[in-house]
Amino acid sequence: MAEIDMxxxxxxxxxxxxxxxxxxxxxxxxxxxHLGKINLRLDAGDGTxxxxxxxxxxxxxxxxxxxxxxAGSRTLWLGPDEWLIVTPPGGxxxxxxxxxxxxxxxxxxxxxxxxxxxxxxVAGPQAASLLAKGCPLDLHPAVFGLGRxxxxxxxxxxxxxECTPDALTPGERAFLLHVxxxxxxxxxxxxVDGAREYGLTVEG
Amino acid sequence: xxxxxxxWCGPREQQEFRCGGEAHIVRPADPAAxxxxxxxxxxxxxxxxxxxxxxxxxxxxxCRRWFYLARDTVxxxxxxxxxxxxxxxxxxxxxxxxxxxxx
Ligand SMILES: [Zn+2]
Numbered sequence: 396m397a398e399i400d401m402x403x404x405x406x407x408x409x410x411x412x413x414x415x416x417x418x419x420x421x422x423x424x425x426x427x428x429h430l431g432k433i434n435l436r437l438d439a440g441d442g443t444x445x446x447x448x449x450x451x452x453x454x455x456x457x458x459x460x461x462x463x464x465x466a467g468s469r470t471l472w473l474g475p476d477e478w479l480i481v482t483p484p485g486g487x488x489x490x491x492x493x494x495x496x497x498x499x500x501x502x503x504x505x506x507x508x509x510x511x512x513x514x515x516x517v518a519g520p521q522a523a524s525l526l527a528k529g530c531p532l533d534l535h536p537a538v539f540g541l542g543r544x545x546x547x548x549x550x551x552x553x554x555x556x557e558c559t560p561d562a563l564t565p566g567e568r569a570f571l572l573h574v575x576x577x578x579x580x581x582x583x584x585x586x587v588d589g590a591r592e593y594g595l596t597v598e599g
Numbered sequence: 600x601x602x603x604x605x606x607w608c609g610p611r612e613q614q615e616f617r618c619g620g621e622a623h624i625v626r627p628a629d630p631a632a633x634x635x636x637x638x639x640x641x642x643x644x645x646x647x648x649x650x651x652x653x654x655x656x657x658x659x660x661x662c663r664r665w666f667y668l669a670r671d672t673v674x675x676x677x678x679x680x681x682x683x684x685x686x687x688x689x690x691x692x693x694x695x696x697x698x699x700x701x702x
Pocket of ligand 1: 605606607608609658661662663664
């Protein structure tokens with residue numbers, strides 16, 4: 396993995412994401428800073444482009460509102476010709492260079508948007524109930540289960556919401572909220588406030 | 600609150616969308632030849648029917664794509680949804696809609 400520039404600061408400082416323990420927590424919050432993010436615009440009908448990306452380990456989901464995992468990265472469907480490739484922290488620069496080379500000469504756009512958004516993890520048995528307080532999506536597991544993604548609102552803030560497996564509780568859902576950096580503090584405070592009735596653990 | 604079926608993302612709440620006004624207004628073929636009344640008609644004058652209206656909508660908090668709706672202005676029932684570039688489908692105000700207004 397590439398070295399991370401230590402001058403880079405997380406959107407939420409340590410005095411905001413202070414670890415809090417709660418034995419009966421319905422909600423577990425954490426910040427997931429510095430995930431690599433590359434915005435991809437591409438004609439979905441271009442099968443050879445999809446193959447060129449697959450050769451780099453980048454999967455390209457064509458079904459709306461879904462996520463496809465590749466080796467080392469996963470790709471979120473954003474629209475009929477738009478995706479977000481998410482890499483581990485520090486992985487974006489190398490992948491961007493490889494993908495730009497692999498897709499050279501095509502009518503595409505690859506843009507590093509790593510620092511546009513930060514990511515907040517919401518887990519725990521009440522995670523969907525908390526999000527439902529301010530999100531107009533249908534979060535029922537039958538509709539928004541593992542591997543689903545949607546662009547929507549939390550409170551009044553734009554977000555990309557991803558449903559992922561809960562790391563602590565096998566079989567349960569957890570959520571990743573990708574929100575603009577400058578809105579991260581507001582969204583964090585909104586989530587902490589909404590979680591009070593459920594009991595809150597903050598993972599530092 | 601209405602539910603609007605985005606042609607790409609599926610049904611979503613109205614608050615994720617923004618209405619762009621009347622659809623299918625054609626830009627004048629020869630703008631230089633247009634007089635003031637013609638410009639006023641193109642820029643400002645809009646239909647305001649009691650019944651079927653065709654709107655442009657943008658899924659602004661979702662996929663950010665534009666599309667068209669045929670909507671009954673009395674009931675807000677959505678009668679047809681179609682993409683930019685697709686031929687506008689015929690709609691009948693008495694026919695059951697493609698989507699129920701999710702009240
Ligand atoms: Zn959409």
